[in-house]
Amino acid sequence: MKSAVINFPGSNCNRDMAVALEKITGTKPDMVWHLDTDFAKVDFIALPGGFSFGDYLRCGAMSALSPVMKEVIKRAKDGVPTFGVCNGFQILTETGLLPGALMRNAGLKFVCKDVELIVENDDSLFTTDYKKGQSITIPVAHHDGNYFADDETLDRLEGEGRVAFRYASNINGSQRDIAGVLNAKGNVLGMMPHPERMIEPCLGGIDGVKMFTSVLNSLG
Amino acid sequence: MSDNIKITPDMITEHGLNLQEYDRIVGAMGREPNYTELGIYSVMWSEHCSYKSSRFHLKKLPTKAPWVICGPGENAGVIDIGDGQAAIFKMESHNHPSYIEPYQGAATGVGGILRDVFTMGARPIANLNALRFGEPSHPKTRHLLSGVVEGIGGYGNCVGVPTIGGETNFDASYNGNILVNAMTVGLADANNIFYCAAAGIGNSVVYVGSKTGRDGIHGATMASAEFTDDSEEKRPTVQVGDPFTEKLLIEACLELMATDVIVAIQDMGAAGLTSSAVEMASKGGVGFELDLDMVPQREANMQGWEMMLSESQERMLMVIQPGREHIAQTIFEKWDLDFAIIGHITDTGHLTLKQHGKIIGDMPINSLVDDAPEYERPYVSTPLRDTIEASDIAAPVDLEQTVLDMIGGPHLCSRRWIYEQYDYMVMGDTVQRPGGDAGVVRVHGTNKGLAMTTDVTPRYCFAGPIEGGRQAVAETWRNITAVGAKPLAITNCLNFGNPERPEIMGQFVDCLQGMSEACIALDYPIVSGNVSLYNETNGTGVHPTPAIGGVGIMADIDKMATIGFKKAGESIVLIGETIGHLGASLYQKQILGEDAGAPPPVDLLAERKNGDFVRGYIESGTVKTCHDLSDGGLIAALSDMIISGSMGATVDIEGACPLHGLLFGEDQARYLIAVDTATAEKIVTDAEAAGVEANIIGICGGDELNVNEGAIELSVAKLRDAHESWMPNFMAAAV
Numbered sequence: 001m002k003s004a005v006i007n008f009p010g011s012n013c014n015r016d017m018a019v020a021l022e023k024i025t026g027t028k029p030d031m032v033w034h035l036d037t038d039f040a041k042v043d044f045i046a047l048p049g050g051f052s053f054g055d056y057l058r059c060g061a062m063s064a065l066s067p068v069m070k071e072v073i074k075r076a077k078d079g080v081p082t083f084g085v086c087n088g089f090q091i092l093t094e095t096g097l098l099p100g101a102l103m104r105n106a107g108l109k110f111v112c113k114d115v116e117l118i119v120e121n122d123d124s125l126f127t128t129d130y131k132k133g134q135s136i137t138i139p140v141a142h143h144d145g146n147y148f149a150d151d152e153t154l155d156r157l158e159g160e161g162r163v164a165f166r167y168a169s170n171i172n173g174s175q176r177d178i179a180g181v182l183n184a185k186g187n188v189l190g191m192m193p194h195p196e197r198m199i200e201p202c203l204g205g206i207d208g209v210k211m212f213t214s215v216l217n218s219l220g
Numbered sequence: 221m222s223d224n225i226k227i228t229p230d231m232i233t234e235h236g237l238n239l240q241e242y243d244r245i246v247g248a249m250g251r252e253p254n255y256t257e258l259g260i261y262s263v264m265w266s267e268h269c270s271y272k273s274s275r276f277h278l279k280k281l282p283t284k285a286p287w288v289i290c291g292p293g294e295n296a297g298v299i300d301i302g303d304g305q306a307a308i309f310k311m312e313s314h315n316h317p318s319y320i321e322p323y324q325g326a327a328t329g330v331g332g333i334l335r336d337v338f339t340m341g342a343r344p345i346a347n348l349n350a351l352r353f354g355e356p357s358h359p360k361t362r363h364l365l366s367g368v369v370e371g372i373g374g375y376g377n378c379v380g381v382p383t384i385g386g387e388t389n390f391d392a393s394y395n396g397n398i399l400v401n402a403m404t405v406g407l408a409d410a411n412n413i414f415y416c417a418a419a420g421i422g423n424s425v426v427y428v429g430s431k432t433g434r435d436g437i438h439g440a441t442m443a444s445a446e447f448t449d450d451s452e453e454k455r456p457t458v459q460v461g462d463p464f465t466e467k468l469l470i471e472a473c474l475e476l477m478a479t480d481v482i483v484a485i486q487d488m489g490a491a492g493l494t495s496s497a498v499e500m501a502s503k504g505g506v507g508f509e510l511d512l513d514m515v516p517q518r519e520a521n522m523q524g525w526e527m528m529l530s531e532s533q534e535r536m537l538m539v540i541q542p543g544r545e546h547i548a549q550t551i552f553e554k555w556d557l558d559f560a561i562i563g564h565i566t567d568t569g570h571l572t573l574k575q576h577g578k579i580i581g582d583m584p585i586n587s588l589v590d591d592a593p594e595y596e597r598p599y600v601s602t603p604l605r606d607t608i609e610a611s612d613i614a615a616p617v618d619l620e621q622t623v624l625d626m627i628g629g630p631h632l633c634s635r636r637w638i639y640e641q642y643d644y645m646v647m648g649d650t651v652q653r654p655g656g657d658a659g660v661v662r663v664h665g666t667n668k669g670l671a672m673t674t675d676v677t678p679r680y681c682f683a684g685p686i687e688g689g690r691q692a693v694a695e696t697w698r699n700i701t702a703v704g705a706k707p708l709a710i711t712n713c714l715n716f717g718n719p720e721r722p723e724i725m726g727q728f729v730d731c732l733q734g735m736s737e738a739c740i741a742l743d744y745p746i747v748s749g750n751v752s753l754y755n756e757t758n759g760t761g762v763h764p765t766p767a768i769g770g771v772g773i774m775a776d777i778d779k780m781a782t783i784g785f786k787k788a789g790e791s792i793v794l795i796g797e798t799i800g801h802l803g804a805s806l807y808q809k810q811i812l813g814e815d816a817g818a819p820p821p822v823d824l825l826a827e828r829k830n831g832d833f834v835r836g837y838i839e840s841g842t843v844k845t846c847h848d849l850s851d852g853g854l855i856a857a858l859s860d861m862i863i864s865g866s867m868g869a870t871v872d873i874e875g876a877c878p879l880h881g882l883l884f885g886e887d888q889a890r891y892l893i894a895v896d897t898a899t900a901e902k903i904v905t906d907a908e909a910a911g912v913e914a915n916i917i918g919i920c921g922g923d924e925l926n927v928n929e930g931a932i933e934l935s936v937a938k939l940r941d942a943h944e945s946w947m948p949n950f951m952a953a954a955v
Contacts, residue, residue, distance in 0.1 A: 009556065010464050012380020016648040049646075051378040054464025110373050110641045141377070141643040194645075202651045202662070202777055 001219050003029040003044040006072065008063045013049035013086065013194065020196035021046065024212040034066040043219050044081045045072055047088030049141070049194060059102060059144045060090030069095060081125055081215060082188045086142055089180070089190030098181055098190045099157065100149035105142070106173025112141040114204060116168035117179055117193060121161050124182055125218035126189045129210035135168060136207040138193040145192035147174035147181075157181055164189055225255040235262035235438075236445055241593055248587035256525040256573065256581040261588065263438070263491035263529060264498060267753050270592035273719035274751045277732050281746045282739045287708060288747055289410065295336040295487065296406075297747025298413055299709045301773050305663065306410040307670055308342040311350070311403035311713040311769040313752035317458040318400035322367025327375040327461040329402040331533055334379060335487035338470050339536065341414040341477050342406025345647060346661045347376045349386040349402050350674040350713065350767040354395030356630045356950060361390065364398050366951065371461075372402070373641040378463035379470065382650050383642035384659030387674050390630045393682075396757030401713040403769040405672055407663065414477060416486040416496075418504035418539045418565055423483060425497070425508060425563040426545065428552050429469050429535035432493070433518035435459045436531025446718055446756045465534040465557070472555040473536065481547050483539040494528045496537040498571060502589040510563035512575040524575045539565065599725035602685050608817035610800040610881025613808060619880070620932050622811055626884075627859045628942025630950070631806055632852050634863075637947040651777050655864065657702040657848055658770075662777055669777040671705035673770050677851065678763035680819035683804040685727045685764055689734025690822040694888060696770030697742050698848040701831040702891060704781045704838030705772035707742065712749040712768050717761020719753045727764040728753075734822075735766060741824035742831075744770070774839075781838045781846040781893075784865030788921030790845070791900035792869060794854070796830050796890030797913045800881025806851045807884035820886045827889040833912045834891050837903065845894040855883040855927075857892050862925055863940045870926045871918030879931065894920050 003021050007014050014031065021029045021044075029046070032039040053062040063069070069091075076082040076097050084092040092098045105111060114137050119130040130136065149157070154176055157163055164180040172192070180191025195208030225231075232242045235258060245253055245261045253261060263269055271278065283291035289306055290298035296310035314329025334344050349372055354361045365388075376383045381404070418425075436459035476482060484504065486496040493515070501508045512524050518532070540548050545561060552559040566572065571588065573581035616622035626632055639654035651669060652660035658673040675695045681688030693710065700707040712735070717724040739745055755762045774780060802808055803817025837843040845865075849857045854873070862869055873882045895903065900916050907914035924935045 010378070010467055012378075012467065012646055016646070019648055050380060051464060051467070054378060054462070054467075056464065109370075110377055110643070112377075112643045112645065113640050139645055141645060143377075197645050197648060203645070203648065204653075 001025045001044060001216050002027055002042045003046060004032045004039055004042040005029045005046045005048055006032050006034065006068055008034045008052035008066060010052040010054055011048050011050035013196065016196045017046050017048040020199050020212060023199060024209060025216050032068060034068045037067045037071055039071065044215055045075060047084035047091050049086030049088060052087055052091065060087060060094040063091045064094035073097060076188050079185060079187050083126065084190040085194055085196065086192055089192055090144065092188060092190040097188050098183055099153050100147055100181065102144050103146040103148050104144050105146050110143040111171055114139050115171055115193060117165040118168055120163045120166055121182065123161065124164060124186045124189065126211055126214050127164060128218055129214040137198065137205055138195055138208055139197050140171065140193045142192055145172040145174065147178045149175060160184065165191060227252060227255065227258055235259065236266055237262050241265060244591065244593060248591045249583060254581065256528065257583055259525040259529050260494050260581065260583060263494055264588040265592045269491050269495055271751055272593045273595050273597050273753060274728065275594050276596050277729055281732065281736055283745050283747060285709065285743060285745045288745055289413065291747050292749060294415055295339045297709065297711055298340065299747060300410055301670065304410050306408045306413060307405055307771055308337050308340050308408055309403065309405040309711055309769065309771055310336050310748040311401055311711045311767065312336065312750040313713050313715060314400045314402065315398065315715065315752055315755055318368055319364065319398050321458040322364045323371040323374065324458050324460050326368040326371030326400050328459045328533055329400050330372055330375040331461045331463065331466050332489050333402045333404045334381065334466060335489065337404040337406040338473055339414065339485055339487045340408065341412050342408035343474060344381045344404050344406045346405045346659060346672060347381050347383040347402065348659065348672055348674050348769060351386065351388045352394045352399035352765060353390050354398065355392045356390050358395045362951060362953065368400055369638050369641050375461055375463040377643040379467045380646050382644045382646050384644050384650055384661060385654055385673055388635055388638060389678065391678065391763060393763040397755045397762050399715045399755065399762065399765055401767045403674060403711060405670065405771060412477065414482060414485050416484050416500050416503055418484045418500040418506050420483055420539065421506065421565050421567050423539050423542055423565045424545055424561045425510065425565065426538045426540050426548060427515060427535065427560045427562045428538065429557055430462065430465050430532055431516040431518035431558055432527050432530050433532045434522065434526055434530060437526060437529045446754045459531045459533050461533050468555040468557055469534055469536065472552050472557055476548055476551050479547055481541050481544040483541055485536060485538045488535040488537060490531065492529060492531045498585060498588050500537065500539065501571060501585045507566035507568035507570045507572065507585060508563055509566050509572040512573060514560050514562040516558040516560050524573060524580045528573065597719050597725045598722045599729050600722045601726045601730055605683055605818040608803040610802045610877040610885060613802045614812055615878060615880045616811060620934055623855055623932060623934065624942045626806065626810060626852050627856060627939065628946050629810060630946065631810060632856050633946035634944045636944060637951055652703060652780060652782065656783050657699040660703055660777065660780055667776055667778065669705065669774040669780060671700045671703050671772045671774060673699040674767055675699060676765055676767045678765045679804050679809060681727065681731055681764040681766065683815065683819045685730035686734040687819045687822055688764065689731035689766060690738040690824065691819065691888060692766055692768045693735050693738035693742065693744065694822050694824065694827045695850055696768045697744055698831060700770050700772035701835045702781065702846045702848040704779055704835060705774040706835065707744050707770055707772040709745050709747045710768050710770045712746060712766055714749065714751045715755050715762060715765040715767065716753050717756045724761050731764050731766045738824055742828055779839060779841045781844055783847040783861050784845065785861050785867040785869065785894055785920040786845055786865055788867060790894040790920050791897045791916050792871060792918045792920055793893050793895065793900050793903055793914055794890065794917045795834055795893065795912060795914050797887060798875055798882060798885060799887050800875060800877030800885035801887050802881055802885055805884060805886045820888050822888045829910065830889045830891065830912050833907065833910055834893065842899060843893050843895055847892050849890040849892065851886065853884045853886050858925065859939050859943065861892060862936055863943050866936060867920055868922040868924045868936050869918055869920045870922065872928055873917055
């Protein structure tokens, strides 16, 4: 499985994502700079966490307009599995690949801690190695993770099984405790928690590993 | 315009210089300085840049060990951590700006210390801090704490360096002068470390990073004076940080450092372009000619002196090999950063400044550095206090409530409210998170760990500066030992009041004396540091606060110890001797509202012996649970272990002094460990042979803390609730 990690100015979880991908899939990902409009064909695209463009204007807003994103959007629409974590999730909503928006946390503070997530969908290519209803522990670290969409959108997401994860206990004010959502095709996932930070016992646990093995297995 | 300004005595005073110092400038230059030159001398000769009151005493500190690659004098200290790698670290204060403007003051404090570390070629891998605020009841405390924490998080989170440790104290002496000390640890290849000494006549002097604006002008001078009621009017001297640019600067510098085009590099910190240029030229024994028209400017019509004194953030100065400037330029342009050749190296030994085609300043470099005044200020030592026996200190009225008040009060309560606002996991190597004895970061790509901590007990430093100095160093050494790492070296941030007062200078000299003794006894040299004097408001100094930042190494992170109890039925062993010392203790301060008696004596030989003994068991994989004893004594440490492990303990404590002395006494060189009973018995036997005091005091398990068959019976839930709730309630203005 060949992957690409997209690097924006201010990305800071790009190395973590690359380490996780290499460790679990066995292949070193390509590190793609945001100005590269013509990157190699890959099986998996990751938009990492961080503060791309300093979170200035609005988290993810400027990155969504970076030259590389035209190609990312095209490939995602063609069905290439595309995964955004934290700032990556914010970028995906800004591009319109995923519905909704991430607002400032309800508590108005940055929050970094392990949180319990409930797996809501175990059919997607990102989540097949989990079991629906399973509780997993994955850390969050964000200031703007308060997921918002209108009721109609939320109903549709729930109806179509596109809520991938919910917070067992809401930490940021997200509508319906939503921590991660899928696109209609199921090949784009955005989530605020960081599975790439939970891949070794010494880091606090391994509940993030199955995210990557799911993708690996789904891609055969 | 500045050329025509006549220097007046008022102007000299406003620049923070006295008239004798001015005469010294005239002597050094052989003429009267112009306004630009006066500004430059004033910052270079400020306390902050010249260390004029402290230098004489700093020279006496122990700074050497076989593993020290670079001691004090560069941007940060460098130690060898094996396998061709080096740890580079330093701690620095940003006290005055943080009091005036807490968010930006703290944020730029983090930015500045990060630059000191990556300037030397290291990728920053961890941030820590040491914070002191006024008493919780002071009307500004909540505002300042909130702003400082948000500023530290706002900057550190954005640059993507984990904030893995720190300490927070509250005391009335900081009511009008908080202390914000930030520390960064970086990782570099030992054979690719960058220094600031400029070389090569004719080589280009290159400016990179953000543009220069009018912010922070005379910040170094502000940091070298006492606060008065109108200090808040100095808000414009506080710089504004941009962590996004800093992140770009880190990546661009590290990318450039992987090539071989840099001759010398220096960040622009306090006193900005002035101090970076002067330091580079001075260390290299060369001159600099700068054309200020070439400096990237954020604002129009900036005067030369404004550019030279601006403390705009996220800027660096470099000397690049001739003909290879384009390599650097390409990298900085990729990262959208300004790049400008602003001058060249000369053989004149002067700092020559040009603007609009005219020379606006011309000063001998050595006079700016070597001719700076050095004061051997008069000092008087703090009178020695008598030792008070525990039996002469009142016992608590309600023992259980006192335990809850202490672990659930401002001094010992959980700092979760603070550290959860910091990303302590980014970079994917944090193997011991905040809340333990020391933060531990895995050395990327290996199984080694770097342990780090910050500590000092200002209460002790005030009660007995020599003992307090010893204790500050010893406690960081103990913190690092308690996670199973070998302590290697320290950085420090020496926060004191006005050195012109002999009793303050006495605190300074004596704290340094104590620190030196501990460093020598523990083989734990000082490799970098910072001095912050004049921490006073309207004539009242802060408690002497020599904050120590310690770094240690462990060979195998799988052997690391943590504080939480892990396995019911394990025996709890107390290592070290318990006398029940309550003088200058937290119990005395918080519960009795008193501050009397000598601080606990620090027996450095016992410290070393006990620490080496405990570390041996952790390194061998025998002991996985360990916590050092400090503020609040045995009962505070036990509570931490219970809360962290969600497991109770039953202990029996006896001794020659009253129970409250045994529980709350702050005798030094002590640790609690938990191991299976057979091993515990062997440890006690081994300890006897090694001359270490060790006693089995109980077992862990169950869901309550039970001391001496019911003298204290508190559920784990109750302990946790007390411990966790104080700070969130306080910050929500609910207490």
